[in-house]
Amino acid sequence: MLTKRIIPCFDVAEGRVVKGVSFVELRDAGDPVELAAAYDRGGADELVFLDITASHEGRASVYDMIARTADQVFIPLTVGGGVRTTQDMRQMLEVGADKVSVNTAAIERPELISEGAHRFGSQCIVVAVDAKRVPGSEAAPRWEIYVHGGRTPTGRDAIEWAREAVQRGAGELLVTSMDTDGHQQGYDLQLLRAVSDAVEVPVIASGGAGKPEHLYDALADGGADAVLAASIFHFGTYTIGSIKEYLAGRGVPMRPVRAEGAA
């Protein structure tokens, strides 16, 4: 039976992980390779790196970081942030990413999705949908797409955009609620449900995980196929193993965490 995926997300800049990570005993908490390997051992089903580097030099170090991680960690790696052209995609995939995530550039030029899907296959094109509730739409909720890391409204309806992205060849959607992100009070379940009902491709829930119940709700009620989270893991509140055990106990299919040393 297909299991639901638990996906830790790291913010990286200049090839280093920048968000505080405290749960694992690491020599260097900023080293992506060491961190990725620890999460792999801990039972992560995939890893997402979000590159927040601004400089051109920093981009090169991200490519190097992905290459070094892929040499050591044999689970799917997704990289997002600053991907603007199919050349960017090619470079990310060539150095070792399995999927690339696009957002702003895809809104500005939706053909980027089709071009990427045609050249590299839909399976490696993830479209990030950053959505915020439209005020006053409580009775029949609507969401608007934001770009530039959630700073710029676009006037575009999130559900319509989700459909278009999939028609253009997105193989997966990474759906983040700008309302719930960072609050650790749970995902926007109505948003997840609306998107997962609208498309046939897998949906990754993002934004708002604070406790294991939130992940359960996103998978069971939101209809998500995977949950992405950062703080809940990085600050050591929960391990992936403990969350998987909890979810499995509530009947969510989970890939078991291997016993240490079994490999």
Added chain:
Amino acid sequence: MTDVVIVDYGAGNLRSVARAVAHAGVGAVVTSSAQAVADARALIVPGVGAAADTMANLRAGGLVEPIREYIASGRPFLGVCMGMQALFEVSEEGGSHECLGVLPGRIVRFPHGLTVPHMGWNNVRLRAPHPVFEGIEQDAFFYFVHSYHPRPADDAHVIAETEYGGVTFPAVVGRDNLVATQFHPEKSGADGLRLYANFLRLALERGSIAPATAATT
């Protein structure tokens, strides 16, 4: 003479496969050379993306006949994802595309209504023990990402199965010295690495990855 050859026809997961082979401590050559394919002692064909592109690239690279001849020679072969689907006669992905025809059968789409691609970790159930799965438990989890799956004409070519959304499909197919997986062992953690290590060890030490019973037929 090159021992382990990974066929380069522009497939996206080429590097991941090469990394998994390197992790097993085995040197491999990544090449598009037909001569290297002809001379290989173990051949790996990776692949992601669309069937039509895969076949177009294999044809353009002059690799169709060398791969067929290599398999016909009975030397060890591992196909992964598109490298597995390409072995069948026809793929229905994006129309109807003629493939290598090494195994009888077709590549068909998952029924509409299911979330596709079938993406993520799913359990793989062996019908009978197979040497490349040595040390890997029954129902171990492997990483899949695909919207089409094989429908072999000969049921004896099904080595292992996986269930998704009520559809049971072949996750591993093969015969004799040929084995091919729908999932990506290079993205399936420790069990996937073990599968590569088994394939490489058996291919290089024994020249055979076939189950003992099949070897006698």
